[in-house]
Amino acid sequence: MAAPEHPAHAERVRQVVEPAVASVGLLLEDVAVRRSAGRSVVEVVVDLSEDDADGLDLDRIADATRAVSDALDAADTITGEYTLEVMSPGVSRPLTERRHFTHAVGHAVVVHLNDGALVSGRLTAVERSGADDGTIVVVPVTPGLKGRKPVIGDPVRVSLSEVRAAHVEVDLTGVGPVDDDEAGADADAGQES
Structure with missing residues (x-):
C-alpha cells in the first residue's frame, strides 16, 4: 500500500x-x-x-x-x-465548479440540491451570471419502458448555489455482450462462398 x-x-x-x-x-x-x-x-x-x-x-x-x-x-x-x-479528471469526478458543468453539457447528469431534491437528465446549458455563480439547465429524460420512446420533461433551471453535489451519469446503453445470433450472421457475411 x-x-x-x-x-x-x-x-x-x-x-x-x-x-x-x-x-x-x-x-x-x-x-x-x-x-x-x-x-x-x-x-x-x-x-x-x-x-x-x-x-x-x-x-x-x-x-x-x-x-x-x-x-x-x-x-x-x-x-x-x-x-x-x-x-485528466475522468468522467467520474464530481461536478463542483461552473467549468465542470460547462464541459459536461450534452451529458446526462444527476444533481443533488441543498434542499434534498434530486434533478437528473440531460445537461443542456450553463448560463453565466457572475464570476463564480451560474445557472444550469437540465432536461429530465425518463427512459421509455418496453420499447417506448423516452419521456422528455420540461427544462429545469437550477442556480449553482443550490447544488450540493452533482456528477455525470455514465450511459452504458448499447454496451454489453454481443448477441450470438448477430455475431454468427456477421461472421457468415464475411466469408467467401
Missing part, C-alpha cells in the same frame, strides 16, 4: 507544477505525491479552462507531461527517482 507524502511536500510540488501546466494552456486540478515500491509517484490531474473548446486529448496531456517533468527536474523538488502520472 502506498503511503502519502507530507502535505507540505505536495504543496511545494504544486507550486512548481502549476505554472508548468498553465504554460500549456491547462488548469491544475490536483496534485498528489505518494510512495510506491520505494520511489515517489507524482500524480498530476489537469483540466480545461471553462472557455477551452479544444478538448483534453492525448497530445495536450503529452504537452503537459513534458512541461511538468521539465519543471520538476529543474526545481529538483523530488528527491531520487520518481514516476510522473499526468491525467
Whole structure:
C-alpha cells in the first residue's frame, strides 16, 4: 500500500507544477505525491479552462507531461527517482465548479440540491451570471419502458448555489455482450462462398 507524502511536500510540488501546466494552456486540478515500491509517484490531474473548446486529448496531456517533468527536474523538488502520472479528471469526478458543468453539457447528469431534491437528465446549458455563480439547465429524460420512446420533461433551471453535489451519469446503453445470433450472421457475411 502506498503511503502519502507530507502535505507540505505536495504543496511545494504544486507550486512548481502549476505554472508548468498553465504554460500549456491547462488548469491544475490536483496534485498528489505518494510512495510506491520505494520511489515517489507524482500524480498530476489537469483540466480545461471553462472557455477551452479544444478538448483534453492525448497530445495536450503529452504537452503537459513534458512541461511538468521539465519543471520538476529543474526545481529538483523530488528527491531520487520518481514516476510522473499526468491525467485528466475522468468522467467520474464530481461536478463542483461552473467549468465542470460547462464541459459536461450534452451529458446526462444527476444533481443533488441543498434542499434534498434530486434533478437528473440531460445537461443542456450553463448560463453565466457572475464570476463564480451560474445557472444550469437540465432536461429530465425518463427512459421509455418496453420499447417506448423516452419521456422528455420540461427544462429545469437550477442556480449553482443550490447544488450540493452533482456528477455525470455514465450511459452504458448499447454496451454489453454481443448477441450470438448477430455475431454468427456477421461472421457468415464475411466469408467467401
